[in-house]
Amino acid sequence: MLIDYDNLTEEQINGAIEDVARHVVRRRLEAPAILLLEIHRPVSFIASQALVVGTPFLGPILGVDRLARYGSILHDRANLDRLIQRIDELAAVRDHTAKESAT
Numbered sequence: 001m002l003i004d005y006d007n008l009t010e011e012q013i014n015g016a017i018e019d020v021a022r023h024v025v026r027r028r029l030e031a032p033a034i035l036l037l038e039i040h041r042p043v044s045f046i047a048s049q050a051l052v053v054g055t056p057f058l059g060p061i062l063g064v065d066r067l068a069r070y071g072s073i074l075h076d077r078a079n080l081d082r083l084i085q086r087i088d089e090l091a092a093v094r095d096h097t098a099k100e101s102a103t
Contacts (some may be wrong), residue, residue, distance in 0.1 A: 008068060008069065010061040012069055013073070015069065016073055017079065017083045017086055018086065019069075020089065023092055030091045032103075035084065037080055041080060044080055045075065051070070054067075
C-alpha cells in the first residue's frame with residue numbers, strides 16, 4: 001500500500017501537526033526539534049519519499065495512516081513551517097502557565 005499524500009484532508013494534516021507538536025513540547029524538546037526541522041528543510045521532500053519506501057517495514061509498527069499523516073508534514077514545506085510555529089505556540093503557552101503558577 002502506497003502513501004497518497006494528495007488524498008489526505010486538511011483536518012488529518014492539522015491533526016498530525018498538532019500531535020507531533022504536543023509530543024515535542026511535552027518532552028521539552030522544542031529547541032532540538034526546531035533545529036532538526038530547519039536543518040533538514042532542504043531534504044524534507046526526500047524524507048517524505050523515504051517514508052513511502054519504508055512503509056512495508058514501518059507500516060506494521062507505526063500504522064500506515066500515521067505514516068501518511070507524518071509524511072504529509074515532510075511532503076510540503078509549508079507544513080514544516082506550520083509545525084515549527086505550533087511548537088513555538090505550545091511552548092510559549094507552557095512557559096507562560098508555568099510562570100503564572102510560580103508567582
